[in-house]
Amino acid sequence: MENESFFNAVFQGPLQALFHPINNTIGSIDNVNVWKACAFLLFVLPMLWVWFGLRKEYVNLDAPKEGILYDLRVWTVLAMIPHVFFYLVYGA
């Protein structure tokens, strides 16, 4: 309790002045489509990065065999699809 009162006395004022405007700005975004879009980006961007941002040889270095079954770019998409489905149905 003493710790908390010390931290509150010293830091609460300046931290509130810093963070409350940011909190209020984020809080004013009440469009569920924006929330959903942010969530989708978090899933889609890594997929795009793996497919187009990385060289295929780097992604699949040391793969036991050539072919689609051993292509980790395909694995990335397949592993992402169920997650994307749940956010599509239950997102907001």
Next chain:
Amino acid sequence: MQYSIGDVPAQLTGIDITIVLTYMVGVFILGSFFGRYVNSAGDFFVAGKALPFWAIGMSVVVTDIGATDFIATAGAGYTYGIAAANFDWMGSMPAMVFAAFLFVPYYWRAGVFTIPEFLGRRYNAAVQIIHATIWGIFLIVMLAVMLWLTAQMLNTIVGWDVYVCIWLIVAITGIYTFSGGLNAVVMTDVVQLVIMFIGGIALSVIAVHESGGLMAMQEKILAMPGKEHHMTLLLPQDSGSPYPWSGIIFGLGIVMATGYMAGNQAVVQRTLGARSEWDAKGGMLFAGFLKVFIPLMVIVPGLAAIVLLPPMENGDQAVPTMIREVLPPGLRGLMFAALMAALMSSVDSTLNSATTIWSSDIIAKIRQLLTGKSMPDKTLLIIGRTLTVVFIITAGLGAPLLEGKEAMYNFIQTALSMFQGPVFAILLLGILWRKTTQWGGLAGLVLGVCFTTILNNTDGIFPSDDPFLYVAWWSFVFSIIVTVLVSLVTPQDSDEKVRGMIFGQVMQDGKLQRVLKERANGGE
């Protein structure tokens, strides 16, 4: 049908006890079998670099889910709805992709045992020892906390004596972890994941069936007052839940999840033991896929409890009550085995990671700083095995001291989360930005932890009573800024020091890739 809530433990029948004993004896024999393959420290700490992707993936998942999480996550599902699933969905898959293709290849090619060792190579010994000491202490305390809370939970569910539960787990997990090291831990984890999935999914299927089916269950929940957000993953900022959408996306999705998957020793150690870089990456992706199913077997019973049970003040009662009231004999034993599996897999992983960090990053590093010599391999193996015994017995003896201090679990979780933002920041900058200096990394880590402590102890800053997601995000941002600023005003590290540690170098330099690969395969 409505069931009752009570404190009467479930009665295990003969078939239940047979299932549980078979499971325990089987895991013990399987784990101990791998002792014959341990001849060096590398065999003990990183399984001789022989793990296939499927074992890595299954082990990563089961390491992440403890018995207490089984209960607490279902409780969160009961109280807050499916938003609790974000921790296994948004809090896993995107982070696992970044971990798989950005962090894991670097740890793997560097041929290191631990995250602190990597930080030591990229930054300096101070960063390594600070990080290792923090993790080393927390892991040991976590062992005791896990043993105590789960023994209490098993006592509540089936009425077994708390001390019998503690020492049974200590004996089984201690012996096979001592004997087989990471190989034993991972291979028993594979069995434990299968048991967990069978038990968990059986409970979910029966619970949903008893609720009248999935759609009927949803409709009944949404028709209840105050539960209109229970079937929604992304919640408004003012929902009163600890999981608002902005915290979930920035705090969980970007910082906590990636920090956990890329910086948690227990998770990363499995990928360091991969038989190839492809298996290390594939293991992380496979783990991400398996994580899809965790909420289906953990949160769904919590949701079904809303329909099937009278209102409860504490959502953590949901799963124990469902096990007792809904499951028939046989499946009750299987679910009990699943809880044991969840506990044992977390205990063995924590134990193995704690011994690895203490052996490699604290004892061996301090010896090297004092004498200038590296620890001989055999000595490192002996120290690792000795510490395994010391730590598990210490945790067993310390567990009863936590009686009445159950809040310790939340405290430890919060304390651990304090380091995720700063550690993730210096990991990310260390790999991506050549100009990050050793002093920038040290300042980012130390000042970042100080900033997190301030945020955690100051009230009224964020729009939530439990603002750990916001704290994770802002401590990450703060540490990035500090690390960059200090790096810009301190002397640059030499090319030789950072060789093989920067993403761009390794991506573009074929010769360097070959050198790193030889080093990872023990060629250095």
